[in-house]
Amino acid sequence: MALSSLAAGQLEAGQARGASADPTPLPEDESPNQGPPAVLSEMAAFYQELHTPTQGQTVIRQLMHKLLVFSAREVDHRGGCLILRDTGISLLIPPGAVAVGRQERVSLILVWDLSDGPSLSRAQALVSPVVACGPHGASFLKPCTLTFKHCAQMPSHARTYSSNTNLLDAKDWKPLGKSGVHTSLDECRIQLSHFSLYTCVLEAPSVQEARKWLQLAVFCSPLAPGQTHLQLRVYFLNNTPCALQWALTNEQPHGGRLRGPCQLFDFTGARGDQCLKLKYISEGWENVDDSSCQVVPHLHIWHGKCPFRSFCFRRKAANENEDCSALTNEIIVTMHTFQDGLETKYMEILRFQASEEEAWAAPPPVSQPPPCNRLPPELFEQLKMLLEPNSITGNDWRRLASHLGLCGMKIRFLSCQRSPAAAILELFEEQNGSLQELHYLMTLMERLDCASAIQSYLGSPAPFPAWAPGRTRARSWSWT
Template sequence: ILSGRFVVARVERSGQGRQDNPLHPSAPPDLTATAGTFRGPLFSLPQGVNDSPHKIPMTDSLLLDPLPSLKIKVYNSSTLSSLELPADMSLSDGEILSLKSVGTVGRERDYHSHTMSREPGLSTSATLGNLGGRLTIPNTGVSLLVPPGTIPQGKFYEMYLIINKWEKTTLPSEGSQTVLSPVVSCGPSGMLLNRPVVLTLPHCAQLDTPTPDWTLALKTQTHQGAWEEVLTVGEETLSSPCYLQLEEECCHVLMEQLGTYGLVGQSCPPRPACKRLQLALFAPRAPCLSLDFSLRIYCIHDTPHALKEVLDLERSLGGVLLEHPKPLLFKDSYHNLRLSIHDIPHTYWRSKLLAKYQEIPFYHIWSGSQRPLHCTFSLERASLAVSQLACKICVRQVEGEGQIFQLHTDIQETLLPHSPLPSGSPCLPSSQVGPYAFRLPDSIRQKICASLDAPSARGCDWRLLARSLGFDRYLNYFATKPSPTGVLLDLWEACHQGDADLVSLATALEEMGKSEVLVVMTTDGDC
C-alpha cells in the first residue's frame, strides 16, 4: 500500500518577485516607451520618472549623444504617427525607415486593428513630407493624391491607403441604398492637413442618362464602426467638409479629414437607377482529369477592384477566365437575375441542373451584402475521351437587359488566361513621392495661382477656370480656400493621373486669354 502525505505550503503574495525579475511571464508589458527607427544619427531620450530601473540608460554610452533639438510629437490615435524636425535640419523622405503607430487601448483600438488589416494587393503606404506624393493601389482604380504643402514643413507621416475586404466591413448602405464603390480607408486618421487631399474611388453607377436617376451620398465610418453621411451630391452647403467631383466611372473627393469612406446611392423617382455590372465566366484549369466539369459565372460591380477580387479568388481555386467580362445594366426594379444554359450536345454532355434556370435574388445584388455572387453550372461528359464543349449561357435580369456567352472550348487544352486589365490601361506605381507624383511643375503652378486667385471684375479668374475644367458644380467650396486655384489644380491632377498632359489645362487658359501663363507653360512645361 502506498502512503503519503500532503504538505501544506503557504505562498505569500508580494510584488517583489516581479520587480526582481522583469522578464516574469505574468508581468504586464511596459507601455511607457515607444521606439522609432531612423536611418541616420541615433538619439536618446531622458529617462522618465516611471521608467524601470532595469533599463539600460543609453545616454551613458560615449557613442550616443542626445539631440536636444529633435522633437517627437505623438498623437493619441490608433493609426497616427508623426515626426517633427527643426526647420534647419534636413531629412529626406528616404531617410526615415518607419514611424511606429501609438494606439489607444480598449474597444476603439480593437476595432481599428480589425478593420485596418493590410491585405496584399489591397493596400499601399509611403512616408510623405511637405513635398507631397501619390498613393495608388494598382489595378483597382483607388488612389490618394497628397498635394505639395499639405503636410507642414519639417513633418513626415507614414500614410496608407487600404481597400477594406467585404467580409470584414460593415456596409455603408441602409434602406433602399446600394453600395457603389469599394470601402476605402486612408490615414493616418486625425492628422492635421494644411490643404485638402484628393481620394479617387471607382464606382458602378450608370450616369449617362439626360436626367439624374441617382441620389448619391458620401459616407464615412466613425471609430465606433457606425456610418455617417458626409454630403449628398448636389445638396452641398458652406458647412460641407468635402467636395465630390463625379465622373462616369469614378469620383474624386477633396477632403481635409482622413478616414474610411464609401459611395452609396439610391434611385431618384420617378425613374429607376441602374448599376453597371460585369459578368465573368470561369472554368477549371486544363487538363480536366474527371468526368465532371463546372462553369462558374460571377456577377460583380463594373469596377477594376471588383474584377481583381474575383480574379484573385479564382486563381486560388485553380480557375481560368474564359473570355473578357461582359457588361450588364442592372435596374432597380426588384427583378432577379436569371441564368440558364442551352444547346448542350446531349450525346457527349449532360447537365446536372434539375431546373431550367438559376436565379440570383435582386436584393443580394442591389444591397451588395453577399460577395462575390456567382452561379455554377455542373456538367458531366460521357467519357474521358470527350474534350470539346460547345454551349450557350444566357444571363439577364427578368424584364431587363441580358448577355449571352457563346462557349467553344477544349477542356484538355491549356488556355491563356485573359488579362484583368484592358489593353493599353496604365498601371501606375503604388507610391510616388515628391515632384515625380505631379504632372504640373511647381513653378507653373505658382504662376497660375498668382494670376487667377485674385478676383477679377471681368470674371477672368479661378471661377472661369473651374467652369472650363468642369469643376463648377459648387464653387463656394473653392471660394473658402486660401488659394482656390491651387485646389482646382490639385483636382485636375487627380482627374488626369493616367494621361495628365498639359494640353487640356493649356487650352482652358488659352480660352481665358491668359497668354502670360501660356508663355510660362511653353517655356517650363511640356506643352
C-alpha cells in the same frame, strides 16, 4: 465585398462532390462573422501593419478577420501619391500639404468586408468600394484627393458617404455634402479635409428609375485531359476594377481562371431577381443538375455582395462501355442572363468555350505583373499642358511618342487628335507604365520641367527603370 468563408466553403464543397455549388447568399439583415472581440494589443498591431510603408507595393492580407488591400508610405512637404494596383483607387497628397521638415505616414486601404459598408434600403444600391484613408482623423495643410470608381449609370444619382470612425470601430455612415466632391461618368473624386472611410451609394429620385452597370465574369479551372467534370462559375459584380479583383482573389485558392472578357449588364433596381439560364451544351457533355436555370436574389446584386452561380458539367459516353476520356476534348456552353420579367428585352448572351490544347489552361506564371500606376489626375493635366505645345526641336509629346516606339505614321495620326499629349499619356497608362519610368523618359528627353512635376509625386529620388541604358528593356511598347 467580403472574401467570406461561406463563398469559399461552398466553392470547395461543390468541387469536392463534382456537382453545382449553389451558394446560399447571406440574408440581407445579417453580416459576415466578425470573430471574437479584439484586444488592445491586437488592435495596435493591426493599425501598425496598415501604416507601415509598403515600398510602393499593393498588399492583400487578412487582418483581424478583414480582407484588406492596402499601400502605405511616408510623405514630406513634396507630397506623394498612393495607388492600389488594378483597383482604380488612388490618394494624392499635394505638395505643401505637409509642413517643411516633417514626415507623415499615410495609408490607402480597400476594404473587402460587407460589414463595413453602409446599411442600405431596398431603394439604395452600393456602386463603389469602401475605401479608408489612414491614419484616421489625419489632417493636412492642403486638401488631399481621393479617387475611386463607381458603376452608377447616372453620375448625379451617386451620393458619397463617409464614416468618421476608425476601421475597427462600429461604422456611422452619413452623406457628404456636394462641396469638394466631383462625380464623373465612372469616377468619384473627393477633396479630403481629414482622413476616414468613404464609399458611394446610388440614390435615385423617386420619379426616376435607378440603374447601375454590372460586369459578368465567368470562371472555371483549366480543362485537363481525361477530366470528367467541369464547374463553371458566373459572378455578378459591380462594374468597378476592385470588384473584379475581388473575384480573381476569391478564385485563386481553387485554381479558377477568368474565362474571356467580362460582359456588361444593365441592372435596374425596380425589377426582379437575376436569372441565369443554360441554353446549350456541346455534344459529349451534360449538365449534372436537373435544373437548367438558377436565380440570384435581386438585393444581393443591388447591394453589391458579389454573388456567383455555378453549373457543373460532365462528359457523357455514347454507351456504358465507352471510355469517357476518349470523348471530345472541347466544351462549348451558351447561357442567357436577364432580370425576371425582362427575358426578351434585356438579355446578355454568355458563350463559353474551352479545350485541352488552349494556352489559357497552362498554370499562371510565378512572377507578378508590374504595378499598375495610373497617373494622378492633377499630374496628368500638368504634363498634358507642358507637352502639348509643339516645339521647334520636336521635344514635346512627339518625342515621348517616339520613345514609346510609335512610328511616323502613328505619330501623324495622333497629331489629328483633339489633344495629342493626352492621347500619348493615355497610351502610356494603358501600357502599365510607372511614374519612375515616365520620370526617366522625361530626363532622357531633357524635359526637366516634366521630370520635376513627376518628382514631386514620387516623394523620393526616382530609381532607374528596369530598361535603362545598359540593361535589358523589360517592356515592349506596342500600338493597339
